[in-house]
Amino acid sequence: MSLELLIIVAFGGAFLTYFLGKISSKLRNSFAVLNALALVVIIACLYGQTMEKSFYFGFFSLPLILRNNVLSWFFAIAISVLGALSVIFSLSYMRNRERTDFYYLMMLLVNAAMLGIVFSGDLISFFIFWEIMSWSTCILISYNRGPALAAGMKYIIMSIIGSMAMLVGMLSLYTTYGTLNIATLSTLVASSSHGYLLFLLIIFGITFGIKNAVMPLHTWLPDAYAEAPSPFTAVLSGMLTRMGIYGFLLIMYVIVGAGATLHLGHGFFTFNNILAWLGAITIVIPTFIAMLQNDAKKLLAWHGIGQGGYMILGIAFGTSLGMAGGIFHTLNHAIYISLLFMSVAAIQYRTGGVRDLNSLGGLIKKMPIAFIGGLLGICGLIGIPLTNGFVSKWLIYKTLILNGAPFLAFAALIGTWGTILSVYKFLHNIFLGQLPEKYKNIQKSPFSMRLPIIVLSFAILLFGILPGIPLKVINAIDVSLGFKSLNVTLWGIASDSGTLNTINIFAVVLVFGVIIWLLFKAGRKAPKVDQYDNYAAGAAIPKGKYHYTVDYYNPFYRMATPYLKDFVDVFYMKIAKWTQNLCNTVRRIYTGYVGNYVMYIVLFMAFLILIQLKWSVF
Amino acid sequence: MQIWGIILSPLLALVVGIFFLGLSRKIMARIHWRYGPPITQPVIDIIKLFSQKSISHGTIFDLGLILSLAGSFVVILFLPLGQMCPLSSGGLLAILYLMLLAPLGIALSSGEAANPNSSIGISRKFLLALGYEVPLLFILLAVMTHYNTISLVEIVRIQSTTGWSFGSLPLLLSGIAYFLILPAILGIRPFEIAGAGQEISSGANAEFGGKFLAFSTIQHALHEFIGISLFVNLFLGGWSLFGILEPITNTVWGVILGIIVFLIKMLIVFILGLFINAVFPRFRIEQAIKYLWKWPTLFAFIGLIVVVLVK
Incomplete structure (x- = not known):
């Protein structure tokens, strides 16, 4: 199985799904599911293979490269499985909605773009796939119209800021080293000066920090998650946002390298310490x-x-x-x-x-x-x-x-x-x-x-019970990034400073659960009663009102509400408002009357003539 | 040894927990100048409740309660009882998380009971937990950082050679903070907010009758046992008694005497807690949180800073 095939299946399948939808919706649905499942199978077959292959030359004389290693594979399998489940979930959720062909196209396109990101072996293709992902995500977030449009706008503005930061980083890398191949860069970059490494980490950190919603770059996320169609929110929250974590791993431990990343700065103010505090x-x-x-x-x-904070803290x-x-x-x-x-x-x-x-x-x-x-x-x-x-x-x-x-x-x-x-x-x-x-x-x-x-x-x-299954792969990632290997068993992790063994926790919970269940059964049988057969101190139960949900933690809300606001978001919205006002003012100049423009030109000429007469500079 | 521990320590915890319940009623009565029920009263109650009629509100109503009781027993297996500690993997962090099973089970069970009294009880229980977790986490982190291990067995072992944490200067503030929040952890007055009988019909217990109430009572007894035994293990040196038991460690008599010393320490802490319980009225939930986030948190926070600086 080759990586080109994977990319062709992923992108081709997405567009084919759209056109099949014009023929019949049943055909489209089954094809979309088949396509998503085929990706899972292809990626599963790629397990354990390390490869790197240029598939296109001549992009400004830079080759575009696809590669597979254990880190890419780990993210890819999660993306494809989640994508497939989410497509299956969409089948009934999106039934009887409008623009479903388009929905499936975008859904599969996002999936394909994410696979492209994790498999790309150079930063150009990384950037291209990253942009495809950002734009199709924006369209899907806005799918429901109404407030969703504003959420999509917020997302895409922050996403563009991130992409521009990445572009600056890429250009700087290209002018310094003349290549954007990740594997080559990882051998070259580590020996640069500390200042340059810090610049790289910060500029790429902005990109990936926005995607992973690290505070204070998180404000796009709550609206986007809430307004996107729910099956897509599953993908968005599950893997798409975590492309930020993949990016952080890529820049910190693949390109710059663990040895260099962990010693940038002095005392408290090292790069990784600040990141951990964020x-x-x-x-x-x-x-x-x-x-x-x-x-x-x-x-x-x-x-x-x-939860994104935990991942940042860990890495x-x-x-x-x-x-x-x-x-x-x-x-x-x-x-x-x-x-x-x-x-x-x-x-x-x-x-x-x-x-x-x-x-x-x-x-x-x-x-x-x-x-x-x-x-x-x-x-x-x-x-x-x-x-x-x-x-x-x-x-x-x-x-x-x-x-x-x-x-x-x-x-x-x-x-x-x-x-x-x-x-x-x-x-x-x-x-x-x-x-x-x-x-x-x-x-x-x-x-x-x-x-x-x-x-x-x-x-x-x-x-949870057998964490060794994914931890074996994760351990391989650890080793490939240059860290010490962990002693991982199927049911936990052993180390000299304390072990974790989930299977014995499982066993004792099971044993005690069964013993207590048997005791419970031995007691007098309790007949099942209706929800209105309830204690109300002798009063009649008001139907539909005997429920405690509104203001569930009322005393705490009274204490904490004034302090728990998203002040960052308020600040950004203020900046947005100011910018809007400024642009409105500037727009006053462009009135649309030819006469006014002629007047501007005449005034400008008069200004130049005045300068020439006074100082004769030209 | 491990098999004996797995069988014996839950039984011992059960007996001691229920004995504590009976004792607390007796001591409270004496402080109030009453005669009080016999110490065996909780046992009589539990047996009686088992034979009484009860109602069920659904599958989660049953399973939640079973989960909470099983969760409490599992925590006990992870707590060193004297020198006996059947399971230790994951250390204090695993204990901290396993301690969530019991409240979660109760919360699920009384949630399905569909009674607002239960829901309010659970809401208060979680808020109170948030209140005391802030100082508790500072305290636990101070202890773990001081001894540079996450294993509770290891912490107890180090104390048996270097003396109790409560007596060591860096951990003194943390110990005081733990004692200040102990009533909140045990859910006794002035923090008897979640199970307030007069306001919300005993909160989470409102829909429990018959065997459900019996299970809930046992769970309550185990909960008290866990709260006190964690304190004794962390700060009062577990089984150690000024080095007197040192020569007979790892012998059968050493283990038995260790358990006895451990239980006597627990009893003393419990009776101190009862004195507070007997004379205080009940806080409102905001008052409780404000108290917990003021003095105990301050002590615990400074305690952690001291530990970090001393290292």
Whole structure:
């Protein structure tokens, strides 16, 4: 299997899907699913092969290169699996919507562009694929029109700033070294001066920081996640945003190299220390802002920002444990956050687009699979043991504590407790509590929605109980980036400073669960009762009102609301407003009357003549 | 040894936890100048509850409670009980996260009960947890940084040679902070907010009856055991007693005496907690959070800075 074939299948399939849609929607749907699955199969076949190949020469005499190594493969398999699940999920979600052909085209195009990014072996093709991804993402975010247009605009403006920064970095690299081949650069760059390395890291850091929504470059994300069509939000939150992490890995540990990156700066102010602190801020503030949200997708979006901070924290530290934690968390996050967005999407699909946390409730009885998805998703997000999030967070915390960074560890740990509060509110307000009367006859979600939810739920438990499966690959990435190899077993990680063994946690939870369940069964049988057969201190139960969801953490809101605002966003919006006003003023000059323009010219000539008469400069 | 530990330590925790419940009622009664129920009253109650009729609100209502009880037992396996510690992988970080299973289970269970009283109880419980986690995390990080390990067994072992953390200067402030938040962790007055009987019908317990209430009571007993035993392990040296038990470490008598010393330390801490419980009224939730984020957090924060500077 070759990489050209992969790119051809990915891009060709996307356009072919669009044209097949003009013939019949059934044909289009099955082709889109087949195409996405074919990509998974091709990438799976590429496992363990290292290759590098130029596929096009003559782009300003620079070859465009595709290459495969363990880092690319790891991201590619996650992208393709998530893409396939999300396409399957779209089948029923997008049914009976308008412009579906276009939706599938863009969806597959984003997928193809992301694969292009991770497989590209030089910065030119990296940049081209990066731009394809950014633009098609913008179009998909704006798919629903209305407020979505503003969200898409915000995204694309920040994305363009990022791309321009990357372009500057690339030009500088090209003028200095005369090549943009990543493999060649990685041997050349490391010996440059510290100032130049710092420039490179910062300029590329802006690009990838915007994509990964590191504070204070995060403001595009909450609106974009909330307004995009939900199956696409799964892709956007799962892998697309994490192209930023791939970028950080590429610039920090592939191009500049671990040895040079970790020793830039003095004392506290080293590059990786500042990045780690930005990561810590990115964890704490968004996690607490998430607690105030009443929109299910926005709540998850703020957690998307917060979890990105953990990955940054892991990879910024540059130890093999931290790297493993950061990269593993990227995968885990992709799994649970897309699962959560899919659960929300299933709810939206059945309730007619409702995602307001104050008006749902009790849906566990009607949509059990969506509930299981939501439950395992939040467990992974919190990092409950036996779900995948626990292992990666454990690796990150351990790195921080043993490397003498207790304050960073505090930021990471307190983020977890903030997470518990908001995600329990999420789960409670949607699935638990009283079922409103209007949702009495709701159906469970269709099969094409249940399948991705079940697969992802299974993945959460599998990687939580047997973390060795992905950690083996991640360990290979660690080694390829020049870090020490870890002692990874199938059910955990062994090291001289404390081991983690998930299988014995699983065994004891299982044993005690079974014993207590048997005891429970031995007790007198409890008959099941209706939701209105409830304790109300003897009073009659008011139907539809015996529910506690609005202002779930009321005392805390009263305390914290004034402090928990997205001040960065307010600041950016102010700048945008000022710019708009300035441009409006400038526009006054262009009145559209020829007479005015003639007057400008005459005045300008008069000005020149005046200068000539006075000083005779010309 | 490990097998014995896995069987014995949950049983011991169960017995001690329930004994503490009975003892607390007796001591509270004496402070109030009443006679009080017999110490075995919780056992009688639990047996009685098992035979009583109860209702269920659905599958998660049952499974959540089972999960919370199982989670509590699992945490106990990870806590050193004297010299006996059946499981230790993952260290203090794993314990911290395993301690989430119990509240999560209770929250799921009473969430499905669809009773606003339960929901308010859970909301308060989580807010209180957020309140005491801030100082608690500073404290745990101070201890882990000071001993440069994440393993609780290791922390206890080092204390048995160098003396209790509570007595060592760098960790003194952290120890005081832990004692200040201990009532909040145990959920006793003045922090009896989540289970306020008079306001919200015991909160999370509102819909539990019969065997559900019995399970919930056992879970509560285990929770008290975990909270106190973590304090004893971290700051009062676990099983060590001024080096007296040092010569007989790793013998059967050493293990048994170690457990006894450990339990006596727990009892003393618990009775101190009861004295606070007996004389204080209940905080409102904002007052509780404000208290927890003021003095204990300040002590714990300075404690962490001291530890970092001393290193």
